[in-house]
Amino acid sequence: xxxxxxxxxxxxxxxxxxxxxxxxxxxxxxxxxxxxxxxxxxxxxxxxxxxxxxxxxxxxxxxxxxxxxxxxxxxxxxxxxxxxxxxxxxxxxxxxxxxxxxxxxxxxxxxxxxxxxxxxxxxxxxxxxxxxxxxxxxxxxxxxxxxxxxxxxxxxxxxxxxxxxxxxxxxxxxxxxxxxxxxxxxxxxxxxxxxxxxxxxxxxx
Amino acid sequence: xxxxxxxxxxxxxxxxxxxxxxxxxxxxxxxxxxxxxxxxxxxxxxxxxxxxxxxxxxxxxxxxxxxxxxxxxxxxxxxxxxxxxxxxxxxxxxxxxxxxxxxxxxxxxxxxxxxxxxxxxxxxxxxxxxxxxxxxxxxxxxxxxxxxxxxxxxxxxxxxxxxxxxxxxxxxxxxxxxxxxxxxxxxxxxxxxxxxxxxxxxxxxxxxxxxxxxxxxxxxxxxxxxxxxxxxxxxxxxxxxxxxxxxxxxxxxxxxxxxxxxxxxxxxxxxxxxxxxxxxxxxxxxxxxxxxxxxxxxxxxxxxxxxxxxxxxxxxxx
Numbered sequence: 001x002x003x004x005x006x007x008x009x010x011x012x013x014x015x016x017x018x019x020x021x022x023x024x025x026x027x028x029x030x031x032x033x034x035x036x037x038x039x040x041x042x043x044x045x046x047x048x049x050x051x052x053x054x055x056x057x058x059x060x061x062x063x064x065x066x067x068x069x070x071x072x073x074x075x076x077x078x079x080x081x082x083x084x085x086x087x088x089x090x091x092x093x094x095x096x097x098x099x100x101x102x103x104x105x106x107x108x109x110x111x112x113x114x115x116x117x118x119x120x121x122x123x124x125x126x127x128x129x130x131x132x133x134x135x136x137x138x139x140x141x142x143x144x145x146x147x148x149x150x151x152x153x154x155x156x157x158x159x160x161x162x163x164x165x166x167x168x169x170x171x172x173x174x175x176x177x178x179x180x181x182x183x184x185x186x187x188x189x190x191x192x193x194x195x196x197x198x199x200x201x202x203x204x205x
Numbered sequence: 206x207x208x209x210x211x212x213x214x215x216x217x218x219x220x221x222x223x224x225x226x227x228x229x230x231x232x233x234x235x236x237x238x239x240x241x242x243x244x245x246x247x248x249x250x251x252x253x254x255x256x257x258x259x260x261x262x263x264x265x266x267x268x269x270x271x272x273x274x275x276x277x278x279x280x281x282x283x284x285x286x287x288x289x290x291x292x293x294x295x296x297x298x299x300x301x302x303x304x305x306x307x308x309x310x311x312x313x314x315x316x317x318x319x320x321x322x323x324x325x326x327x328x329x330x331x332x333x334x335x336x337x338x339x340x341x342x343x344x345x346x347x348x349x350x351x352x353x354x355x356x357x358x359x360x361x362x363x364x365x366x367x368x369x370x371x372x373x374x375x376x377x378x379x380x381x382x383x384x385x386x387x388x389x390x391x392x393x394x395x396x397x398x399x400x401x402x403x404x405x406x407x408x409x410x411x412x413x414x415x416x417x418x419x420x421x422x423x424x425x426x427x428x429x430x431x432x433x434x435x436x437x438x439x440x441x442x443x444x445x446x447x448x449x450x451x452x453x454x455x456x457x458x459x460x461x462x463x464x465x466x467x468x469x470x471x472x473x474x475x476x477x478x479x480x481x482x483x484x485x486x487x488x489x490x491x492x493x494x495x496x497x498x499x500x501x502x503x504x505x506x507x508x509x510x511x512x513x514x515x516x517x518x519x520x521x522x523x
Binding site for chain 2: 014015017018019022023026030031034035038039049050053054057058061062064127130131133134135136137138152153155156157162177180181184187188191
């Protein structure tokens with residue numbers, strides 16, 4: 001039933017006083033948002049993920065009238081904007097923020113990816129590979145500057161467009177594009193250096 | 206370079222934290238917070254009023270128009286209808302006039318004395334006196350009403366007791382005299398009640414005249430009439446005189462020195478006549494050296510006696 005209504009419809013119902021609409025919204029976005037917060041905060045600050053997550057929703061409840069005032073505003077964009085700013089606040093307080101534009105581009109690092117299997121996890125071996133790759137990716141994400149990390153996560157995990165990301169992180173389109181490019185390049189290099197291609201694994205005795 | 210890497214996305218989807226969820230307590234807190242935020246609050250009447258007024262969105266011109274209309278309505282009502290306060294004042298003025306008229310008889314008694322002393326005054330004074338006398342019953346009625354309303358409880362009890370003791374011997378016609386006496390004395394009851402040296406009961410009491418102890422204090426210089434007044438009281442004495450046909454008015458001849466009063470006795474026999482009633486005036490020699498209370502009481506008794514006689518005259522002059 002919750003899929004029948006768009007996020008914005010549910011949010012409007014909630015603003016009109018229907019608490020159950022909020023429960024549906026929460027259920028729909030609970031896990032993705034929590035994942036985003038955890039991954040953005042990184043391993044060092046993961047303990048504060050619950051706090052940031054809770055603050056984000058409470059802020060959303062308190063500021064529901066301001067959302068209502070903005071016509072045609074995307075609920076998801078607004079939700080991730082609140083979460084992003086709260087998480088960045090925590091990161092800044094912990095002095096772990098790294099310059100967003102800091103980075104390097106190593107074209108050679110892309111080489112191992114050419115040998116990786118297709119991004120499909122139908123076979124058990126493939127699933128195991130990608131699970132291992134996932135864990136490795138989380139480790140690699142910790143090495144990225146926060147804003148590159150945020151841009152990558154919003155684009156690859158949460159499916160936001162570049163335009164939407166510009167709203168969430170409050171940055172220019174080209175800046176976002178640049179950050180994303182840097183993030184992908186670094187992650188590829190990080191992943192290729194530590195994760196053997198599945199063909200190599202198979203050939204290993 | 207593409208901005209979307211399917212391999213990285215696949216790795217991200219299979220990451221071990223993919224299915225993690227916040228703590229149950231966090232979920233509960235958030236949902237409760239949201240439910241509480243949209244829970245309808247019970248608004249007070251004042252807040253509702255504010256909301257209604259807030260919702261009106263009246264412009265300044267509308268506000269000015271409404272204010273003008275309200276003022277115009279108020280002015281119209283004030284013009285058409287008498288302002289309540291004025292009406293109240295008008296009523297109170299009427300009351301004051303009525304009261305001042307009703308109180309006047311007390312002051313008219315000394316006026317009678319003046320009339321008596323000036324027997325050879327022109328006829329216009331006689332007319333004035335008779336006019337005053339005509340008004341007397343009306344005033345007496347007013348005073349009676351006032352007396353009833355202001356009479357203290359002990360005065361009323363005293364009156365009832367007096368009526369019981371005298372009822373058997375009083376001629377039916379004299380019942381009116383009782384009323385008049387009480388009525389004429391009533392304002393004085395109010396006054397004397399607040400005066401400790403006089404007391405309220407003696408003035409009205411017929412069984413035990415108030416003036417008795419006070420006047421008896423005058424010792425050897427007491428006039429026989431004053432003595433009778435002191436013993437019997439003005440009301441009883443007036444009744445007796447009326448029954449005996451001894452219609453007269455009393456007048457006090459007061460002297461500062463008792464010896465002079467004695468000397469004045471020679472002139473006492475010279476009778477004079479009251480110009481209004483044509484009754485004989487009996488003079489009472491009174492020596493009030495320093496007993497002012499006795500003098501005051503005697504004057505009251507005499508006034509009461511004269512009032513009764515005056516009333517008798519007015520009711521029986523034809």
